[in-house]
Amino acid sequence: MTYKAIQLSKRPNGDLTPDIFETVELETPTLEEGQFLVKQTYMSLDPAMRTWLNPREDSYMPPVQIGEVMRSYGVGEVVESRNPDYPQGARVIGTTGWAEYVLGNEEMQVVDPSLDPEALLSVFYVTGLTAYVGLIKIGRPQAGETILVSGAAGSVGSLAGQMAKAEGLRVVGTAGSDEKCRWLEEELGFDKAINYKSDNLALELDQACPNGIDLFFENTGGPIQALAYKRMNRFGRILVCGMIAEYNFEQPAPGPNWMDINLKGLRVEGFVVPDHLDKAQEATEALTKYVQNGQIRYRTHVIEGLDSAKEGINLLFSGENQGKLLVKL
Ligand SMILES: NC(=O)c1ccc[n+]([C@@H]2O[C@H](COP(=O)([O-])OP(=O)(O)OC[C@H]3O[C@@H](n4cnc5c(N)ncnc54)[C@H](OP(=O)(O)O)[C@@H]3O)[C@@H](O)[C@H]2O)c1
Structure with a gap:
């Protein structure tokens, strides 16, 4: 055959x-x-x-x-x-x-x-483990903190944002269309979603994050990166999950200067899921609970x-x- x-x-x-x-x-x-x-x-x-x-x-x-x-x-x-x-x-x-x-x-x-195989691939397995490892294990979120999620309407971003909401954070997301932003706010409970194609991205970010940013769950790169970086609070964590805006480029854009990492004690950590397979079981258990509590939609x-x-x-x-x-x- x-x-x-x-x-x-x-x-x-x-x-x-x-x-x-x-x-x-x-x-x-x-x-x-x-x-x-x-x-x-x-x-x-x-x-x-x-x-x-x-x-x-x-x-x-x-x-x-x-x-x-x-x-x-x-x-x-x-x-x-x-x-x-x-x-x-x-x-x-x-x-x-x-x-x-x-x-x-x-x-x-x-x-x-x-x-359901669609649920398995959307909420569990690589997608869910990525959101779980990035947010919970590397980000160590605390209730009351503000998180910015780029690529927030995507599969990883939407899970990370909803988990952060369930953990009591103020959740702000960026996405590339008004429809996606509406979905984030109206269906997923994000506190604020910003269309990153807006001409007023910096101002909208200031308004959405009046107390600065404690966690930045970075899925995209692109213009949001430098704006988020400048708004990080002391001891903030930048969780470098992905850089889709750069993948098709021969030469990726230069990153921000390290001064803020130094002066604010920021932690910038990249991660890829194959390095965290030992956390798959606990991620599945945690994600199952969020789903059962109605805290995750996809x-x-x-x-x-x-x-x-x-x-x-x-x-x-x-x-x-x-x-x-x-x-x-
Ligand atoms: N570290 C890991 O182990 C791991 C595992 C899985 C995924 N990831 C990373 O996580 C990110 C999201 O992956 P995903 O699977 O959840 O995909 P996804 O977010 O469901 O789909 C990709 C989204 O990226 C956005 N995008 C495309 N070009 C962009 C640009 N130039 N600027 C800003 N946004 C852009 C688009 O949304 P808009 O309409 O909002 O532009 C698109 O829908 C990717 O960077 C991926 O590489 C990392």
């Missing part, structure tokens, strides 16, 4: 274009002892994918090589198995690839088949069919995704 997969055929130059990917037909493997085959049903599209396409070797993951199937996270069903830990019919979540079928790996987790943006990933990934960069971007296979 053959199946469809999408390989990287050349490295991107700036913006992602579909011609860097090639759809191929591959033979399903004959399983050896210990192996299992997964039919992928949902695939996550993530901004990090853009960074995996750069040839740098000093990042947290090796680059996807030319000729390799594009890397992704996803959910699927075990359709054939020679591994008793992953029996036929089990639902699994893990690192997959842009492919209809993938050979399973031992890092895949078996999940309760009654759980929305998904689902596109259909494997090939839709090639163009669809750009929805993340244009900001047209409304919620966690998923491909349904």
Whole structure:
């Protein structure tokens, strides 16, 4: 039997274009002892994918090589198995690839088949763990503090903001459209959401954060970065989660001067989720509680069919995704 997969055929130059990917037909493997085959049903599209396409070797993951199937996270069903830990019919979540079928790996987790795969990828797994680690473990938020979340209407940002609200913080978010800002304020309970495309971003930030910023959950980079940095309070924490505004640039923009870090005792900490897998269990428990208490809502943006990933990934960069971007296979 053959199946469809999408390989990287050349490295991107700036913006992602579909011609860097090639759809191929591959033979399903004959399983050896210990192996299992997964039919992928949902695939996550993530901004990090853009960074995996750069040839740098000093990042947290090796680059996807030319000729390799594009890397992704996803959910699927075990359709054939020679591994008793992953029996036929089990639902699994893990690192997959842009492919209809993938050979399973031992890092895949078996999940309760009654759980909605869209919820799993939107609220738990990488997305939820990222928000949890950044906010709770690295940010160490205190009730009464003010947090600014950039990329607040995105999957990670919306979770981080809602968790901060549940922890008693004043929560301010930035997003790229008035519709997203309304969703943040009216549906998710953010105290204030600002459209970062506003001509008055600095003034709006001052008004939204009258007591300055204690935590800055940074998902984007771009103009908000310098404005937030100048408004940090003493002993503030900057949680560097992502820099999507910079991923398509050959040369990222220069960062702020270190003087404020020194004089205000700021802590600036970058993190990537693969370094924090030991916290997955506690993150799942904490997120489950927030969900059960009605403190977390999410929305998904689902596109259909494997090939839709090639163009669809750009929805993340244009900001047209409304919620966690998923491909349904
Ligand atoms: N550290 C980690 O382990 C980890 C794990 C997962 C994700 N991340 C990072 O977290 C960030 C959010 O990821 P996500 O998966 O939750 O994606 P997402 O926020 O659901 O989608 C990406 C969003 O980024 C915004 N964006 C795109 N270009 C922008 C620009 N030039 N300036 C400002 N905003 C821009 C768009 O929203 P607007 O309409 O608001 O512009 C878009 O909807 C990314 O930087 C990602 O790399 C990090």
